Amino acid sequence: MSQPDSQAPTTYLQVALPVPFRRLFDYYPPRRWKGEPLKPGIRVKVSFGNRQLIGVLINTSHHSDWPADKLKPVLELIDEQPLIPPELLKLCQWTAKYYHHSLGETLQVALPAVLRQGKTAGYGTATKYRAATADQDQTIALSRAPKQLAAYKTLLEHPSGLTLAGLKGLGIASHIVQGLRQKQLITEVQSREPATAKPWPSNLLRQPALTLNPAQQQAVTTVSQQLGQFCCFLLQGVTGSGKTEVYLQIIEACLKQKRQALVLIPEIGLTPQTLQRFQARFSVPIATLHSNLTDLERWQAWQAAASGQAGIIIGTRSAIFTPLANPGVIIIDEEHDGSFKQQDNLRYSARDVAVYRANQLLAPIVLGSATPALESLYNAAMGRYQKLELPDRAGDAKPPAINMLDLKGKPLSDGLALDLQPLMASHLATGNQVLVFINRRGFAPTLICHECGWLSDCSHCDAHLTLHRYPPLLRCHHCGVEENIPTLCPQCQQNSLHPVGTGTERCEATLSQWFPETELIRIDRDTTQRKNAMQELLEKIHQEKPAILLGTQMLAKGHHFPKVSLVVVVDADSGLFSADFRGVEKLAQLLTQVAGRAGRAAAQGEVIIQTHQPDHRMLQLLQAGLYDELTQSLLKERQGLSLPPFGYMVLLRAESPHQQKAEALLNEACQTIQQTDLAASLFNSVDILGPLPAPMEKRQGRFRYQLALHARQRQPLHQLTQLLIQCLENSKLSRQVRWSVDVDPQDMG
Ligand SMILES: Nc1ncnc2c1ncn2[C@@H]1O[C@H](COP(=O)(O)OP(=O)(O)OP(=O)(O)O)[C@@H](O)[C@H]1O
Ligand SMILES: [Zn+2]
Numbered sequence: 053m054s055q056p057d058s059q060a061p062t063t064y065l066q067v068a069l070p071v072p073f074r075r076l077f078d079y080y081p082p083r084r085w086k087g088e089p090l091k092p093g094i095r096v097k098v099s100f101g102n103r104q105l106i107g108v109l110i111n112t113s114h115h116s117d118w119p120a121d122k123l124k125p126v127l128e129l130i131d132e133q134p135l136i137p138p139e140l141l142k143l144c145q146w147t148a149k150y151y152h153h154s155l156g157e158t159l160q161v162a163l164p165a166v167l168r169q170g171k172t173a174g175y176g177t178a179t180k181y182r183a184a185t186a187d188q189d190q191t192i193a194l195s196r197a198p199k200q201l202a203a204y205k206t207l208l209e210h211p212s213g214l215t216l217a218g219l220k221g222l223g224i225a226s227h228i229v230q231g232l233r234q235k236q237l238i239t240e241v242q243s244r245e246p247a248t249a250k251p252w253p254s255n256l257l258r259q260p261a262l263t264l265n266p267a268q269q270q271a272v273t274t275v276s277q278q279l280g281q282f283c284c285f286l287l288q289g290v291t292g293s294g295k296t297e298v299y300l301q302i303i304e305a306c307l308k309q310k311r312q313a314l315v316l317i318p319e320i321g322l323t324p325q326t327l328q329r330f331q332a333r334f335s336v337p338i339a340t341l342h343s344n345l346t347d348l349e350r351w352q353a354w355q356a357a358a359s360g361q362a363g364i365i366i367g368t369r370s371a372i373f374t375p376l377a378n379p380g381v382i383i384i385d386e387e388h389d390g391s392f393k394q395q396d397n398l399r400y401s402a403r404d405v406a407v408y409r410a411n412q413l414l415a416p417i418v419l420g421s422a423t424p425a426l427e428s429l430y431n432a433a434m435g436r437y438q439k440l441e442l443p444d445r446a447g448d449a450k451p452p453a454i455n456m457l458d459l460k461g462k463p464l465s466d467g468l469a470l471d472l473q474p475l476m477a478s479h480l481a482t483g484n485q486v487l488v489f490i491n492r493r494g495f496a497p498t499l500i501c502h503e504c505g506w507l508s509d510c511s512h513c514d515a516h517l518t519l520h521r522y523p524p525l526l527r528c529h530h531c532g533v534e535e536n537i538p539t540l541c542p543q544c545q546q547n548s549l550h551p552v553g554t555g556t557e558r559c560e561a562t563l564s565q566w567f568p569e570t571e572l573i574r575i576d577r578d579t580t581q582r583k584n585a586m587q588e589l590l591e592k593i594h595q596e597k598p599a600i601l602l603g604t605q606m607l608a609k610g611h612h613f614p615k616v617s618l619v620v621v622v623d624a625d626s627g628l629f630s631a632d633f634r635g636v637e638k639l640a641q642l643l644t645q646v647a648g649r650a651g652r653a654a655a656q657g658e659v660i661i662q663t664h665q666p667d668h669r670m671l672q673l674l675q676a677g678l679y680d681e682l683t684q685s686l687l688k689e690r691q692g693l694s695l696p697p698f699g700y701m702v703l704l705r706a707e708s709p710h711q712q713k714a715e716a717l718l719n720e721a722c723q724t725i726q727q728t729d730l731a732a733s734l735f736n737s738v739d740i741l742g743p744l745p746a747p748m749e750k751r752q753g754r755f756r757y758q759l760a761l762h763a764r765q766r767q768p769l770h771q772l773t774q775l776l777i778q779c780l781e782n783s784k785l786s787r788q789v790r791w792s793v794d795v796d797p798q799d800m801g
Contacts, residue, residue, distance in 0.1 A: 061114040065126055067096055067107040068156040070168070074148075074777065076155065077107070078116040080125040084184045084239065093134025093141050095242075096126040097170060106170040108136060108159055110145075130170055132180070132213075132241045136163065137358070137375045143409050144373070150408075152702075152773055152793045153398045161398045162373035166351040180213030181229055181238050190237055203228050204237060213241055252336040252363055256307050259333050262297050271298045271440040276305035278416040279380060284407055286387075286432045287420040289442030291648020292449050292612075295420045296326065298442070299383050300333050302418065307336055307363050311380025314357075315366045316402055318389040320344075321586055323610045326385070327366060336363030341371040369394060369402040372409065379413040382406050386610055387419035387428060388641055393798045401796060422648055422679075423641040426690065429683050430697040445652070452619070452650040452657030454675045456666035466562040467554030467622055469662060473566050476618065480570055480598045484617035484655055488559060488602045489646045491623070493576040494518035495558045496551030499526065501541035503548045508535075512753040520578070521557050531752040556602055559622060563600055575603035608646040614653035619646055621661040628668055631747060632800050633695055636670055640682055643674055694764055696796070702761040702773045703794040704780070705746070707754040710788070714757040717789045718743035721779035722759065731775055737768040747801045754790070760800075770795075 066076040079098055081090065094109050104127065116123065134141075140162070148158040160168055183190075183204060194201040203224045207214065216226055232238045264272060267289075275285055289295045303313040317326055320342040330338055339353040339362035353374075356362035360377030367374065369392055384392070384403050392402040403419065410417035419428055419437070432439040445451060462469045467490070476486050498516035499508040508517040510528040517526035517535060526535045540547055551558070556576045564572055573592055580586040586606075593601055596615045601607060627639035643661065651657015663671060673682040691698045704721075706714040722740065725731040739762045746756035759776070763769035777793060780786050 062116075063090070064113045064116040064123070065090060065096065065109055066111040066113060067098060067126070068110050068154075068159055069098070069100060069105050069107040070154075070156045070160045071100070071105075072154050072157060073781070074152065074154050076110055078113075078118050078123055080123055082126050082129060082239075085125075085129075086185065088129070088132075090129070091134050093136040093138060094132070095130040095135070095167070095170060097128040097130060098126045099124060106130070106168060107156060108141075110141070110155070128239070130242050135167060135242075139412065140373065140375050143405070143412065146408060146412075147398070147400055147405055151398060151400050151795050152770075152777055153400075158398055161370060161394075161400075164350045164354050165347040180215050180241050181207065181219065181233075182211065182213040182241060183207040184237050184239050193235070194237075197231070199224075199228050200231050200235075200237075204232060207232075207238060250361065252307070252310075256304060256334060256336055256363075258335045261301055261304065261333070262294075264297065264301065265294070265444070265446060267442045267444065268294055268298050268301075268446070271442065272301045272305070274438070274440060275302045275381070275416055275418055279306055279309055279311065280414065281416065282411045282414050283416045284410065284431075284437045285416065285418045285440050286424055286428050286437045287418050287440045287442070288424055288429075289420065289422060290445060290451065291422045291645065292445040292652040293422070293442035294446030295385070295422075295442065296329055297446065299385065299418070299420065300330070302381060302383070303330075303334070303364060306380035307334070309380060311378045312357070312360065312362065312376050313364050313381050313383065314371070314374060314376060314379070315364065315383045315385065316371055316392070316406065317366065317368065317385045318391045318609060320366070320368055322606055324587060324590065325612060326610060330364060330366060334364060337361055338364045338366060339374075341365065341367030341374060343368065372402045372406050376413070379415050381415055382410045382413075382417040384417070384419045385421075387421045388423050388425040389421075389609070390638075390798060393796075395799060396792075399792070399794045399797070401798075404796065423644045424683075426637055426683055426687055427697040430687060448654070449652050450656055451677060452647055452659050454647055454659040454661065454677070456671060456675060457660050457662045458666045459662050459664050465565075466558045467662075468559060468562050468620075472620060472660065475660070476567070476600070476620070479618040479658075480567065480600075482617070482655070483598055483615075485593070485596075485599050485601060485613065485615040486618045486620065487607060487613070487616045487646075487649055488563065488600060488620045488622060489604075489607060490554065490556055490559055490602070490621075491604050491626075491642070492518075492553070492555040493557070493578055493604055494527070494529075494555040495521045496555055497553040498551075499537070499549050500552050501544060501546065501548055502550055503546040504541060504544035506541050506543040512750070514748050514750045518555065519551050522578075530748070554622065556604060559602055563602060567600060571597065571599040573599055573601050573603075575601065575607050577604070577606070580606065605642060605646075608642060608649065611649060612652055613649055615655075616649050617651055617655040617657055619650040619657070619659045621646060621659070624661050624663045624671060625665055628665060628670070633690070633693075634798070634800075637683075637686055640670055640674060640679070640686075644679055647674070694762070699762055699764050700766050700769050701797055702769055703797040703800070704759040704761070704773075704776060704791065705756065705794060706743070706758070706789050706791040707751075707756040708789040709754055711755045713785060713789050714755050714791075715743050715745075717780065717783055717785040717791065718757055718759045720783055720785060721776050724779040725772070725775045728775065731772065734768045734772045734775075737765060738763040738772045740772075 065079045069077055090112050096107050096109055098107055144158050144162050148155040306313050339356040341353050357365045358375040365374050387403050394400055431437045479486050496519045499519050508526050510517050513530045515530050517528050520527055524537055573589055575589055647659040650659050706717050708714040741760040743757045743759045746758050780791055
């Protein structure tokens with residue numbers, strides 16, 4: 053019925069739909085299909101159950117596994133030409149397969165909202181109208197509407213369609229077009245307007261480049277020579293070594309070859325300075341992609357990248373899915389940063405996807421960090437990545453001196469040793485700034501009753517409620533629930549409630565007592581919620597007046613604060629004994645990054661780490677500035693246990709408001725696969741641990757369980773994962789349990 057020629061074999065459209073099922077859906081071509089090309093990457097509108105969905109055509113086939121009477125025709129072909137270039141479609145297919153995710157939902161992550169919603173008119177594409185069939189008989193139906201008839205005949209003469217403007221030029225008004233559309237005699241298609249990339253200014257630079265030091269020069273030359281070929285570089289440069297300058301000059305070389313650079317950074321809002329440095333240097337258009345864009349802005353940035361107009365594309369995680377007309381180089385700044393791994397839905401690592409993409413594009417990729425992830429260091433050691441090193445700080449800056457402040461037996465005020473006061477005072481007196489780092493916001497992590505031991509716990513999560521002072525309340529940092537602060541203990545009614553532990557607000561209390569005259573700039577999630585708040589606080593810091601900067605890891609990332617000469621780490625201990633096998637690695641990265649904010653310009657930097665464990669080996673190595681020795685010993689530990697990067701992991705998570713159901717679902721899947729022969733052969737090479745309760749068993753009112761899969765090789769691990777997923781998808785329980793797959797999990801919680 054939907055075929056132009058009854059002799060031809062039936063054509064089936066294989067469509068990716070935004071639904072969680074990990075497969076494609078077959079449809080017939082639209083009812084009035086005239087055999088126009090069905091190119092992968094065009095969008096189609098289909099009915100799915102009782103909904104209409106926008107999907108993406110992946111393939112056509114002359115075969116379908118589904119009974120003919122179960123299949124429906126697509127309602128509409130939305131695009132004439134694919135708006136998703138083949139390379140991007142291939143990247144999404146790889147990503148969906150590697151992360152065991154639905155391709156339709158992967159495309160949801162990759163594509164701008166405008167495309168997902170099926171809109172495009174006015175967004176760089178034009179709507180064209182075509183006669184619905186080539187059938188002259190339709191003219192009879194129009195014999196009583198001469199203007200519509202004339203218009204219809206005109207459209208028959210233009211089989212590729214006409215825009216409204218084109219029709220108007222031929223004397224056909226839009227209401228006549230609408231009339232024909234209502235009679236379903238014409239169809240609409242979206243057609244891409246020709247890309248209108250203007251040439252870049254011949255002088256690419258707005259501002260001259262800095263003179264590189266030899267190590268920087270070596271890095272720039274090595275990478276620039278590889279333009280046009282795939283090669284993965286690990287740029288390991290100590291904090292303040294001028295990695296950004298290296299990126300800028302690699303990009304310059306790339307732009308000179310008329311190629312584009314794609315740069316991923318952890319969070320644009322946190323470090324607007326990085327973006328400003330790119331904008332100040334180059335005169336070519338720069339497209340930025342991050343979460344604070346409107347749908348239209350995002351679409352425009354996408355178009356600028358796809359057309360080749362933008363020379364540089366800078367964005368956060370999902371910008372890795374930006375189409376590039378002339379790809380040149382991919383740069384990942386702070387490659388170790390946790391934000392590159394998405395923690396819900398499609399749990400992809402933008403860094404790992406980027407390495408695959410660079411390979412696909414035949415482009416070099418640079419992973420830059422002062423504290424590379426163990427995975428990346430291992431890849432470099434294995435020769436898969438080429439290491440480039442910047443061992444010294446740029447310019448005249450010296451590495452900071454790191455000292456431990458042993459807290460044992462020391463009097464404290466809100467978590468700060470009293471010895472700190474004179475030290476901070478001396479730094480402030482010379483006109484410098486002091487950065488105080490504490491990785492907890494709020495006043496105190498919990499409230500305890502000194503009489504009966506009652507603790508302020510969240511009723512929805514296995515977590516304490518954090519005490520906040522401004523505004524005064526108890527808040528759960530996992531589910532957001534808020535409660536009033538009780539004046540008497542809710543359990544024993546005594547007046548004996550005390551805050552336990554220290555957060556940023558509590559530190560602030562002591563610091564403002566110690567230094568009532570000095571400006572105190574607090575940066576944490578509570579002080580930066582308002583739009584532009586972060587920007588304003590950073591501007592205050594950059595006025596370079598003596599000040600105390602107090603904050604969480606938001607202050608540790610990638611900032612260049614020239615006036616900071618002293619960094620105080622309030623509490624190094626809580627991370628030392630973490631249950632997560634990556635705990636020490638993450639702490640070492642964080643401490644090195646925070647310490648690296650000190651002494652980045654003229655003044656010599658000093659770092660004080662407060663700890664009860666000054667002899668801990670990790671702290672000792674950090675103090676000696678031996679990050680490489682530290683990572684080597686961590687790698688040795690991992691090797692002994694076959695943990696990543698010496699082995700691979702997949703976590704299957706399940707959660708449900710009913711305590712038993714999440715565990716039951718995972719158990720059922722394990723039992724079901726045990727009956728298959730394939731699984732039996734895989735059990736030799738894959739270890740399954742669990743199902744076990746997640747480290748935080750209850751969160752947001754749901755009970756959470758997980759199954760950990762662990763293997764020395766990827767292939768059997770992925771095969772077994774696949775089998776388990778099939779069981780989970782087919783289980784009746786899965787309708788009552790939310791479950792997800794996490795390949796290469798970064799966070800075991
Ligand atoms: N070749 C150079 N000569 C003089 N100054 C330089 C040179 N290269 C970089 N700088 C300056 O050194 C400072 C630190 O550089 P940058 O912020 O790029 O370091 P980084 O390696 O990215 O540090 P981090 O990893 O700590 O964020 C900047 O002010 C930069 O302008
Ligand atoms: Zn909670």
